[in-house]
Amino acid sequence: MESVAAQLRLRLLESITDVSAADWDALAGPEAPPFVRHAWLAAMEESGSATRETGWEPQHLTLWRGGELVAASPAYRKHHSMGEYVYDFSWAGAAERMGVAYYPKLVVGAPLSPATSPRFLVAPGEKDVRAVRLALLQAAVDSAKETGCSSVHVLYPLEEEADLLEEQGLARRITLQFHWKNPGYPDYDAYLARFDAKRRAQLKRERAAAATQGITVRTVRGEELGLEHARRAYGFYEATCESRGPWGQVQLTEDFFVRAFRALPGQVELVQAERAGKVIAGAFNLVTPERLYGRYWGCFEEHPFLHFHVCLYHSVDECIQAGRRVFEPGAGGEHKISRGFEPTAVHSAHLIFNRTLDRAVRDFLRREHEHLRPAVAQAEQLSGLKPWPLPGR
Structure with missing residues (x-):
């Protein structure tokens, strides 16, 4: 045979x-x-x-x-x-x-x-x-x-x-890598309850900082996404690369983001932070019914804890609401450990x-x-x- x-x-x-x-x-x-x-x-x-x-x-x-x-x-x-x-x-x-x-x-x-x-x-x-x-x-x-x-x-x-x-x-x-895993949280407070009182207060304080800074955070997805969001995602990515010196080489072109947003409308999301009517930071993510993948983040203004809110807390909350099992925020980042992301x-x-x-x-x-x-x-x-x-x- x-x-x-x-x-x-x-x-x-x-x-x-x-x-x-x-x-x-x-x-x-x-x-x-x-x-x-x-x-x-x-x-x-x-x-x-x-x-x-x-x-x-x-x-x-x-x-x-x-x-x-x-x-x-x-x-x-x-x-x-x-x-x-x-x-x-x-x-x-x-x-x-x-x-x-x-x-x-x-x-x-x-x-x-x-x-x-x-x-x-x-x-x-x-x-x-x-x-x-x-x-x-x-x-x-x-x-x-x-x-x-x-x-x-x-x-x-x-x-x-x-x-x-x-x-x-x-x-x-x-x-x-360090992944956030959802064992079946009914809400965001249930996630916070897994930390001791001191750590729980820290996480609440870091997420609440945005409101005192006049910053709102939301996710843009589906039909609302357009060319300006693709170009904005590239801007975030480029800003982060440039801030990292020799190891921050820009490897993706703006056209990649344009094509990805156009070709994968149901799987691309953009988390945006806005202040005084202007988008100041964001994160380019991808989703499946079971998982959220964090890919590229960037900011045009520096504010305390903004990175944690845009890249971690906001998306953890949305994963709980959507019933997603895992949030993979990408390579590296030991700072994720103290925020509930587990070694994987x-x-x-x-x-x-x-x-x-x-x-x-x-x-x-x-x-x-x-x-x-x-x-x-x-x-x-x-x-x-x-x-x-x-x-x-």
């Missing part, structure tokens, strides 16, 4: 638009996070944000059975390590000292989108999903070698995908073709992993969250 892999034909795409949105999104499924959808990837590429010129050279992996698209992975030949948020700059430095070319490398994932999403998209109804995923992995390895890449890096896969990749010999990396493992998997460098990276990851459990314990202690449900509830 012919194997699953033998039935499939590999086709590498130099642009996501080389396949129809309907075919790609049929693999992703209706519940997929926006970062793996055709419209998001197309906005990245067609806006000039993720192109060969910016170091993101599209090389999407697609598997076909006759004329039918059976499976796919978003993938890019990378010529730097910016915009990934799974930091391997030290690996690149080690490669340079060894005289090994680290770039280009093949990244399986979505540009500038540090959120867990399916990386091996398989058509509904496929009988042997595991075999098809393995065929995609083999295609990634083969195409990386054939196109002169040093390595394969699968960033932010699902945990079950990471399990499979580790089983196949890739080096697994586990890092932490995110995954990546790595295969470096130079054996000496691969061994060195695996040694590094073993040492890194040893520090993970103490870091989680420390974060949980700092959060101070009382167990849910609280007594009497």
Whole structure:
């Protein structure tokens, strides 16, 4: 009997638009996070944000059975390590000292989108999903070698995908993000009740500061969103990048925001802070029925606690009202711990073709992993969250 892999034909795409949105999104499924959808990837590429010129050279992996698209992975030949948020700059430095070319490398994932999403998209109804995923992995390895890449890096896969990749010999990396999780709060006060009196007073004071500053915060969504909101979101993003010096490189174009707002009207939201009739700050978010994803924030005026209100408290309240289970505010940000955001493992998997460098990276990851459990314990202690449900509830 012919194997699953033998039935499939590999086709590498130099642009996501080389396949129809309907075919790609049929693999992703209706519940997929926006970062793996055709419209998001197309906005990245067609806006000039993720192109060969910016170091993101599209090389999407697609598997076909006759004329039918059976499976796919978003993938890019990378010529730097910016915009990934799974930091391997030290690996690149080690490669340079060894005289090994680290770039280009093949990244399986979505540009500038540090959120867990399916990386091996398989058509509904496929009988042997595991075999098809393995065929995609083999295609990634083969195409990386054939196109002169040093390595394969699968960033932010699902945990079950990471399990499979580790089983196949890739080096697994586990890092932490801080996610707010909703165990079933009936209202915002129930969320506050999980903190001790001192911390609860702090959170109330920080959120209430906006009113004393004459600032109102609201979310713009749906039909109300227009071109001015897309341009405003870019302005917030640009302002934040410019405030961060060399590490705040502007990687997204204004056209990306315009395209994303137009293509994903049901999943894009903009939190706006207004003062004296003027928008002074905001956050560009994306939503699904189950999750809120915080992406880019920025401000044109500095006010105490404004960032916490716009990026955290306001959206936590709205998640409770909407019944969303998880709020992922993005990479980094230890300040989130004391505001009820819990340490959450995110995954990546790595295969470096130079054996000496691969061994060195695996040694590094073993040492890194040893520090993970103490870091989680420390974060949980700092959060101070009382167990849910609280007594009497």
